[in-house]
Amino acid sequence: NNTNYPPADGILALRETVSQILKERYELDYSTTEILIAGGSRPLIYSTFVALVDPGDKVVFPAPSWNNNHYCHLTSAIGVAVETLPENNFMPTAAQLKPHLKGATLLALCSPLNPTGTMFKREQLEEICDAVLEENASRNADEKPLYIMYDQIYSLLTFGKEHFNPVTLRPELRDYVVFIDGISKCLAATGVRVGWGFGPASIISKMKAITGHVGAWSPKAEQVAVAAYFKNTPLVDGFLGDFKTRIRQSLDTLYSGFMELKAQGFKVDAVEPMGAIYLTLKIDYIGKTTPEGDLLKDSADVNFYLIRTAQVALVPFSAFGNEGNMPWFRASVGGCSHQDIVDMLPRIKAALEGLK
Incomplete structure (x- = not known):
């Protein structure tokens, strides 16, 4: 009896479980009518855009970030990508965002951030929240307010850093x-x-109508299983503790390896991991020539060179809204073991040594 259609907003048992998760882990109070279950986060992001954004509306988001530019395209929004800086761990600041908030409908934020694995500090997010409140206070009653979409899909994967959210702050x-x-x-x-x-x-309620009409429900059997699983807090915490330990070990090893290469004079850098499954790497070899005489014209060329030569696949920040001449990359450790990372570091070094 768990293979038929689920309710459009998700089975009640799971929405009750989510409500309890929010109270216990985030000190947030949301009722079951304020919670929507869907087939992963993508339908929820899409339905947020469709529910709030009209064609021609302005959506502000940081670059790099995951797929906001594509959701703007799908909803005919005017996307404003605000380029962030390594000195702020590629997290947006209020000073960077504020000039773009006038007239905007949606501010899309994520912490821990995909692709960087970095997080908001309390003060950073407080200042952004205050900028949104200030902007909304300046609008007339007949104007749309400015909304925040806050993606915290990685919030249970943090490493000694506290996760903050706008509503608590x-x-x-x-x-x-x-x-x-x-x-x-x-x-x-x-x-x-x-x-x-x-x-x-x-x-x-509007998002529920959208996900329901496009058939983006989460399978009912999976909802039943997740509702039961998250009720067993010791089991969940035990898994998270072990998983985070292994992810942290892989990220730390990759980070230390790149910092050692930097100390040896290679044109690389890395941002200390804070959360998620990603490490931000700088590989500043655009403009170099391969042993075969090929010029690495942009970050994509650098990436394909490393794939061919070191059997290492990264994702350039150009895939997340930045320009192709930016020498920063996302490394994901989600699909490889710790030993894989140990083994790949010498191959990366040898590949970089081969460039002229």
Whole structure:
């Protein structure tokens, strides 16, 4: 009896479980009518855009970030990518965002951030929240407010850093924030499509209609299983503890390896891992020539050279909204073992030594 259609907003047992998760792990109070279950986070992000953004509306997001430019395209929004800086761990600041908020409908944020694995500090997010409140206070009653979409899908995968969210920091933003979350990353279960969004009931209701009409439900059997699993807090915490230890070991090894290469004079750098399954790497070899005489014209060329020569695949930040001449890359440790990382570091060194 768990193979038929689920309710459009998700089975009640799972929404009750999510409500309890939010209370216990985030000190957030959302009822079951303010929670929507879907087949992972992507339908929730899409339905947030469709529910809030009209064609021609302005959407502000940091670059690098995951797929916001594509969701702008799908909704005919005007996307404003705000390029972030390595000195801020590629997290956006209020000073960078504020000039673009006038007239915007949506500010898309994520922490821990895909692709960087970095996180907001309390002060950073507080300043952004205050900028949103200030912008909304300046608008007339007939103007749309500025909303925040806050993607925290990696929030249970942090390494000694505290996760912050807009509503806890500024409760008066509650009516203007839609959260994106789920199990795919924290439980290493990307093929188990269970995500949840939560926010104001009026917006969640519209999102429910959208996901229902496109058939983006999470499979009912998976919802039943997740509801039961998360009720066993010791089991969940035990898994998370072990998983985070192994992810942290892999990220730290890769980070240390690149910092050692930097100390040896290679034109590389890395940002200390904070959360998620990603490490931000700088490989500043655009313009160099391969042993075969090929010029590496951009970050994609550098990436394909490393694939061919070192059997290492990264993702250039150009895939996340930045220009191709930016020498920064995302490394994901989600699909490889710790030993894989140990073994690949000498291959990366040899590949870089071969460039002229």
